[in-house]
Amino acid sequence: MAAMTIRNKLTLIASAAFGIAFALAAVLVYAVFYDTSERIIFSELQKTSMLAAMVYLEKDELPAYEHQQVRSKFDATMFNTDVKIYDQNNRLTYGNGRLDKELTSGILERIRSEGKANTNANGHYYYGIFYPDNQGDFVIVVATTDAFLVSQSRQLLLMMVVALLLGLIIIVLLSRWLSRLAYQPVAHIIKQVNKIDIHSLDNTVIPPEPRDELHALVLTFNDLLVRLSDAFVIQRNFINYVSHEFKTPLASISGNLEVFAQKERTAQEYREVTGRVVTQVYHMEELLRNLMLLAGLREADQGNTSYRVDEMLWETLDRIYREWPDAKPLISVYMDVPSAGRLTIKGNGSQMQIAVYNLMENALKYADSKPVTVSLKEQNGQLTMEIQDHGRGIAENELRFIHQPFYRGNNVGQIKGSGIGLSLAVLICKQNNVSFSISSVETKGSTVHLRWPAYTVLH
Structure with a gap:
């Protein structure tokens, strides 16, 4: 399985971030839209219930021309709306008969006790008020279907889905373009690094501009190259350093032994030559230890x-x-x-x-x-x-x-x-x-x- 490139990761992260942010925003917008729409519907139903009271219950108290004006306004708001007026015995007294379903006595008693109430059920919104009148105490209930709200909600959902898909496409394309633009300095650095081998460690990488984290990374890498180059030079010249430093003590040892071997020696002379040779050997051992430290072939003592x-x-x-x-x-x-x-x-x-x-x-x-x-x-x-x-x-x-x-x-x-x-x-x-x-x-x-x-x- 091929590893995902940084460019693809950036594109995926940007797309996922946009999708999640847009989805959360869409849910919030939809919830606010739905709640606000219901509030508007109940507010309109409240106005309609007051107009219904004026039309059906205040006809005997209003002048004819005023009642006619109220009636005209009432008729203009009655599209797809049902009105039912119940007396104190829960009998339907007035209404336009657009909704066949009758309300239960429990709902009517709730409206009487609370003064007003609203609810939604079975695809309808209901708003009821308790209205005392000289003809008796009545409950006015106004209902309308949720078809318009459902239609608007579906259109909003469709628009948001389309916006999400278009946004994702735009984000993917924009992210790939921006990632390619941002990746260009990295690609340039990789190209330079690929040209560096063991024989060209002293070739530093040209850092990009401006001076950002990538610039600092290249400077750190160049510093590493310098240290590696020094280490390789030391190790490459290790044998030469050893031969250079060892030639004097070796010459001293061989000279002493050659002179010593020319004739028989006393015990005292044996001890003297042996002492000189041992001293030179210890000196060579110290030289070798220090040269190995310099070449990085041995760790320095702690402290x-x-x-x-x-x-x-x-x-x-x-x-x-x-x-x-x-x-x-x-x-x-x-x-x-x-x-x-x-x-x-x-x-x-x-x-x-x-x-x-x-x-x-x-x-x-x-x-x-x-x-x-x-x-x-x-x-x-x-x-x-x-x-x-x-x-x-x-x-x-x-x-x-x-x-x-x-x-x-x-x-x-x-x-x-x-x-x-x-x-x-x-x-x-x-x-x-x-x-x-x-x-x-x-x-x-x-x-x-x-x-x-x-x-x-x-x-």
């Missing part, structure tokens, strides 16, 4: 974690000095943070150590043996770190590409590299909510700026 930025920086420098011993004289470190409490930050310190290490490694690679300055300071309530070198720099037209994995500038020359380190550092900063920016002038050097938001600082 808020924190780290000291200065401690993270010193640990990074220790690693740099171990792996770049010749660069130690080139590195200058400056710290200007008034309070030690400002150095404690919410976030993943191990990941940020990877990012800072990659940034400093890049600075040393392309510094051409020139000084590299690392400064940590507080500005406007925010902790900032700058890594500045005076090496080759980056051409202005290449700055926008450096965040991309595997991208390397045209001026790297024979310097080895994979183009992974900087993109991984940018990704880590993004996931740790650290602002990253870089400024560079070719042949004069580059400066990387890291800025932690004020709310992540633990006071």
Whole structure:
């Protein structure tokens, strides 16, 4: 069974709403019409009963010309109307004889006791009054058929049914036209979404105008695409990130083992090499855990974690000095943070150590043996770190590409590299909510700026 489309649902809902509303209104109109018509009929019968009293019972008291006028008015209202006048003994005294059915004594007594009464039965409306006269006490009953009211009621019902059918047809056609008009932005969005695949997640959907709920939905969807695109990029580059980060500890392990295997070693030397290898293995395990977190292949530990930025920086420098011993004289470190409490930050310190290490490694690679300055300071309530070198720099037209994995500038020359380190550092900063920016002038050097938001600082 095919699912009902939104357009058909809107048409059905609009038609049902119109039908129900019209039916309720029609019932109300019909009830008011019928009640008002009966009131008019009884009012006319009341007037006719008074005229009948003047014609039949006041003839001896009225002048001839006045009686004739009353008689003419009475005759003009007597179409399809019956009049019966009963005396105090319930005997029919006067009447025009148009209705053969006689009234029961109970009805007559009710009229005498109440002074007047009305009812409808057997297709007729009855109105009776008690009329005392010098000739005696009489009951005047006027009756008429309901044929006219029934005819008018049927015509009204027919008109309402026709109006309902015509209204439903109009509503269906109008609803389909309006739903098609309203559905056009949705169809346009679906067409755009269908063009998006795993290789084009960065293609956002153009939101419709005006700025309504659909506009907000598209913006939310675009935000989801951005997050999915980032996740796919991370996972797609996961192996490259792993190989980039693992090459140094693996080289250290293999180097130690190769040297160690060249000759017999003492027990003390066994312990020293084993310790160094275990340290590198633990380091690789930590790297793998952080890279899996970045790739979304592992969930982060629950709760808020924190780290000291200065401690993270010193640990990074220790690693740099171990792996770049010749660069130690080139590195200058400056710290200007008034309070030690400002150095404690919410976030993943191990990941940020990877990012800072990659940034400093890049600075040393392309510094051409020139000084590299690392400064940590507080500005406007925010902790900032700058890594500045005076090496080759980056051409202005290449700055926008450096965040991309595997991208390397045209001026790297024979310097080895994979183009992974900087993109991984940018990704880590993004996931740790650290602002990253870089400024560079070719042949004069580059400066990387890291800025932690004020709310992540633990006071």
